[in-house]
Amino acid sequence: EDKVVQSPLSLVVHEGDTVTLNCSYEVTNFRSLLWYKQEKKAPTFLFMLTSSGIEKKSGRLSSILDKKELFSILNITATQTGDSAVYLCAVEADSGGSNYKLTFGKGTLLTVNP
Amino acid sequence: GAVVSQHPSRVICKSGTSVKIECRSLDFQATTMFWYRQFPKQSLMLMATSNEGSKATYEQGVEKDKFLINHASLTLSTLTVTSAHPEDSSFYICSASLAYEQYFGPGTRLTVT
Numbered sequence: 001e002d003k004v005v006q007s008p009l010s011l012v013v014h015e016g017d018t019v020t021l022n023c024s025y026e027v028t029n030f031r032s033l034l035w036y037k038q039e040k041k042a043p044t045f046l047f048m049l050t051s052s053g054i055e056k057k058s059g060r061l062s063s064i065l066d067k068k069e070l071f072s073i074l075n076i077t078a079t080q081t082g083d084s085a086v087y088l089c090a091v092e093a094d095s096g097g098s099n100y101k102l103t104f105g106k107g108t109l110l111t112v113n114p
Numbered sequence: 115g116a117v118v119s120q121h122p123s124r125v126i127c128k129s130g131t132s133v134k135i136e137c138r139s140l141d142f143q144a145t146t147m148f149w150y151r152q153f154p155k156q157s158l159m160l161m162a163t164s165n166e167g168s169k170a171t172y173e174q175g176v177e178k179d180k181f182l183i184n185h186a187s188l189t190l191s192t193l194t195v196t197s198a199h200p201e202d203s204s205f206y207i208c209s210a211s212l213a214y215e216q217y218f219g220p221g222t223r224l225t226v227t
Contacts, residue, residue, distance in 0.1 A: 102160065
């Protein structure tokens with residue numbers, strides 16, 4: 001059974017702090033790892049990672065994948081209150097034929113206090 | 115960007131009734147759509163994978179006869195919760211795939227009284 005584990009489950013920081021969110025996985029037929037931000041409704045896409053060691057960056061957010069050690073981290077620098085959300089890690093794997101599916105971790109609830 | 119809509123966004127129904135939730139890809143054709151369920155403070159759990167024109171593939175533990183999925187066209191998939199019970203109350207989210215990326219709908223909050 002595919003498994004995705006995120007840590008920590010929750011985190012409270014002050015504005016301006018830097019945070020690192022972790023995601024480890026065990027899946028068969030790995031295709032990619034994705035990070036999402038979920039506020040009140042559906043998740044919004046942040047990053048898709050397919051190759052080890054290549055950092056993806058978007059503003060204050062960055063992420064990297066280690067396919068050997070089977071984990072990824074999501075970094076947020078100079079955090080702002082608007083970064084408060086649940087951050088979901090998901091792993092995409094082939095499920096047979098031309099199908100594939102996402103397995104989500106439980107998420108990290110990030111709270112950024114002013 | 116690719117947009118996925120869901121309707122309704124919120125529904126309250128009585129126990130024993132059936133509820134249909136629609137998921138539409140607005141500006142692209144989606145061969146595959148996915149249905150997820152999310153309990154409060156928990157992650158998204160994949161319920162089923164829906165391919166246009168064929169039967170949905172359900173995840174282990176998901177009752178096929180209770181959660182009916184129909185993917186009649188490349189832009190529309192529906193999830194019908196039959197004979198709903200209070201334990202079916204949840205947040206249901208669909209996603210549609212385009213070029214190996216999944217785009218999520220805004221979700222439907224179902225409350226069964």
